[in-house]
Amino acid sequence: MGITDLKGKDTVIQNTPFGYTMSVIGGKWKMAILYVLAARQPVRFNEMQRQVGAITYKILSAQLKELEADGLVTRKEYPQIPQKVEYSLTPKAQTLLPVLEQLCEWGAQNR
Template identity: 70%
Template sequence: MSMADYKESGNIQETPFGYTLSVVGGKWKMLILYLLAENKPVRFNEMKRMIGAITFKTLSSQLKELEADGMVIRKEYPQIPPKVEYSLTQKANTLLPVLEQFCDWGEKNRDN
């Protein structure tokens, strides 16, 4: 479905753009994906420290949503204390060029 189809149906959620926003939209998801791309794999507390302002509950729910959408792999090691690492899926890796374009745009327009 293209943006032209949106005009006919009136529902942007049914467009490819709407799907993409449902997977990576919000305040934290693209930041989480960016951190995982730059530092792989990453443990939960390490990610929390890197992000800073996010709560444990919010980080946990965002990671669960990214995992459910096939963007993040959660690997749990059976040890004490528990160890859990997160990394990107192949599907998420296909989004990395778009994240790089966001970085390029930010670099060019930050001071304007």
């Protein structure tokens, strides 16, 4: 399965493995969030916001919830005041790390 999934078929991208992958990691911020977590997990929310850059609290929170719902991020809450929450990659997300590394290599070569 791969790029040839669409050749000569009446298949739409959303129904392919590529479509699934893009539904899970697509968008402006998800790959950046995964990149930060891969480099320095566990990461607290405010640290994540600083590392990702120009992302709002609301958008970061929504993206983390989506990544958690898709099984890529775990959220650990500590019962203390002020509230402490840390995010980490799941084993499923760990399988994406070679792909992230390849993207980094491509960027370095084609910058």
